[in-house]
Amino acid sequence: MSDTTFAPSYGPVAIPVRELLPWAIFAGLMLMLMIYFVGAEEGATSLIRGTAVHEFVHDGRHLLGFPCH
Amino acid sequence: MVGKLLLRGMLVGLVAGILAFAFARVYGEPQVDKAIAFEEQQAQAAGEAPEPEMVSRATQAGIGLATGVLVYGAALGGLFSLVFAYAYGRLGSLGPRGTSALLALLGFLAVIVVPSLKYPANPPAVGNPETIAYRTELFFIMIAVSIATMVAAVGLAQRLWVRLGAWNASIVAGLAFLLVFALVKAALPDINEVPENFSATVLWQFRVASLGIQLVLWTVVGLGFGAVAERVVAVRDQRGPARRYA
Numbered sequence: 453m454s455d456t457t458f459a460p461s462y463g464p465v466a467i468p469v470r471e472l473l474p475w476a477i478f479a480g481l482m483l484m485l486m487i488y489f490v491g492a493e494e495g496a497t498s499l500i501r502g503t504a505v506h507e508f509v510h511d512g513r514h515l516l517g518f519p520c521h
Numbered sequence: 522m523v524g525k526l527l528l529r530g531m532l533v534g535l536v537a538g539i540l541a542f543a544f545a546r547v548y549g550e551p552q553v554d555k556a557i558a559f560e561e562q563q564a565q566a567a568g569e570a571p572e573p574e575m576v577s578r579a580t581q582a583g584i585g586l587a588t589g590v591l592v593y594g595a596a597l598g599g600l601f602s603l604v605f606a607y608a609y610g611r612l613g614s615l616g617p618r619g620t621s622a623l624l625a626l627l628g629f630l631a632v633i634v635v636p637s638l639k640y641p642a643n644p645p646a647v648g649n650p651e652t653i654a655y656r657t658e659l660f661f662i663m664i665a666v667s668i669a670t671m672v673a674a675v676g677l678a679q680r681l682w683v684r685l686g687a688w689n690a691s692i693v694a695g696l697a698f699l700l701v702f703a704l705v706k707a708a709l710p711d712i713n714e715v716p717e718n719f720s721a722t723v724l725w726q727f728r729v730a731s732l733g734i735q736l737v738l739w740t741v742v743g744l745g746f747g748a749v750a751e752r753v754v755a756v757r758d759q760r761g762p763a764r765r766y767a
Binding site: 463464465466467469471472475476479480483484486487489490491492495496497503504507508509510511512513514515516517518519520521 | 522523524527545549550553575576580581582585586588589590592593595596597599600603606607609610611614615616617620633637640641642643644645648649650653654656657658660727730731734735754757758
């Protein structure tokens, strides 16, 4: 039990950036893509042809505050 | 560690999305319906043929709205957890609940409230389809500038912390944020595409409902995530930095 201490530290410990970075990049991109599809696809820019995505999430897009039409 | 936080963040975001959907359904949809009724009335008066309905109103206001708000909520919760993963342990001695609540408050201000003071949410019938690209661009520029300013303001507060104390350092940083916002607000072009005879009441209630939906989302994420993150970070905190990889 060499790691037993009499004055253990209970303060918050930051996550090192090198551990965080891969998550931030890959998950961050995926999550922003999700927001893009709800908020902007088939509006100003279009990855998929037509207006089906736009029409389907139409009310959410307006109510979440994104520019629409 | 980060993966665990991310998963929990997305789940809390999903719960926030469900509650926000209920809120949107009760307070938002009536305003959307009134705006669409106005739009149709205008089109009829102008002698235009009614727009063909690709997706029925019931679908748009039901499963469509739910999908939009839930996907947005999960994504918000996920992004929030990533920001938390960076901020935790770097914002003074704030614990997980405090960090989460503070981040949600600052995030709600920077991502939603401040940008919407410049470019507020608009119901259907408001907005010229020809300017959508321009409006979308300005909308995202405003959010990006607002987030950058908030990050800088938090950095400023931390720098002044020792010299001025937490309270005064936060006030100075807040004033700096307001000053930058005032300049940006004046520099970016205004957009007002509200039709002349559109109901002011509907517009106001729509915008309040829209802000309310965001308030529900950010409150649930801010308070909920702190509670679920506590168990994840507790393990590491008790080990201390030296035993990080144990």
